[in-house]
Amino acid sequence: MKKESLTETLNVKTILLSLLMLLLPPGELFLFYFMKDTDTGSFLTGFITLGMLLLVFVFVFLTGLYQNTFLYNNGAHPERLLGVYVLGLLLVAVHSFLPCQLWLFLPLAVMLMLASGPQVGIGAYLILLYVQELISQPDPVVFVSFALIGVMGMILFSHLDTTFLFGVPLFTALLFTCLALLCMDFAQQGTITFENVLYVAINLFCSFIILTLALKYLSLHILHKNRDKYQEMNDPEYVLLTDLKQYSKKAYYHAVHTAYFCEKIARKIGADEMLAKAGGYYHKIGRMRGESNLKNALAIAKEYHFPPELVQLLKEYGGKNTTLVSREAAIVLLADAMVSSVMFLFEKNPRAELNYEQIAGVVFRKQIESGILDHCSLTISQLNEIHKIFVEETLYYDFLR
Secondary structure (H helix, E strand, C coil): CCCCCHHHHCCHHHHHHHHHHHHHHHHHHHHHHHHHCCCHHHHHHHHHHHHHHHHHHHHHHHHHHHHCCCCCCHHHCCHHHHHHHHHHHHHHHHHCCCCHHHCCHHHHHHHHHHCCCHHHHHHHHHHHHHHHHHHHCCCHHHHHHHHHHHHHHHHHHCCCCCCCCCHHHHHHHHHHHHHHHHHHHHHHHCCCCHHHHHHHHHHHHHHHHHHHHHHHHHHHHHHCCCHHHHHHHCCCCCHHHHHHHHHCHHHHHHHHHHHHHHHHHHHHHCCCHHHHHHHHHHCCHHHHHCCCCHHHHHHHHHHCCCCHHHHHHHHHHHCCCCCCCCHHHHHHHHHHHHHHHHHHHHHHCCCCCCCHHHHHHHHHHHHHHHCCCCCCCCCHHHHHHHHHHHHHCCCHHHHHC
């Protein structure tokens, strides 16, 4: 596949978003400095440092879009990050009138990360925290404490799988925040007062409410809004699959076996099981319109109202001018290649005793050497897990005879 150029990544929307994220923090800082009548030296120092940080952040943001490292399909919706970013700037303004123990940076950090990804989220968070530092000018211990709170929260919530069970990460993040804030108070004052404990309790309560609501919204309206559609499409008796079976039993069983591996692999490495399984069923659905190409597949996808993520997977898998980047698309590619190889060998000799480790090795080598996985978000560890599944599924391969 042709590599997507950086010029194609820099469309009008991303350029506007980048400019807004560059200009909004200095604008807020200028407003506060004007209101406080700050001396020129502090004004220039703050602006120059913030400007350098913003340039680095925008570079990380554009790189994340280019490499498709955004979580939860946020690369296709970068405006979500801008929304949380603007909310963060408003929160910074409110924070300037509150004691630092009441600064709600934990939910802000987690929301920034969930709206983008770990690298971009950390960059955006540090920008907002630095603006807070310039406006409020707290003790350096405060800056370090909230930096640790935010980074810890992002690390904890960056490992959520598709079941989106966030109870343990939430409890751990709140516990760490409590300890960090109390340690911050002790480092500043040499003691912990009842007032400090009360402020920390209020902070934890508000953070708990905000995070719970934000995570529930993300789960229901972004991650799982198409769950019912996937459950319908992933039923072997779904009308499109029954039509495929009537059209070609060989194509139908190939799809079923590919979907089996896709679901198993996705569950093992924490990818989207429903999306990967649907990709396994429908990655070659275009053949029902004649040739198995992207144009025919997209026509069927439009007719049967495929979810946007599945349409994007089909484009990555079958497109000539797109880059295969998502884990789910890579899973479909590898599962399809493995199933195709085994079925081909069984067609030649149904009684053959195959060396599945050798077959898997050939499949992986061909795909890696082709360069199609060069920009994929699968890690080396995840590729090893996929290879291990292919080798260990010796009993299942009998169904392919």
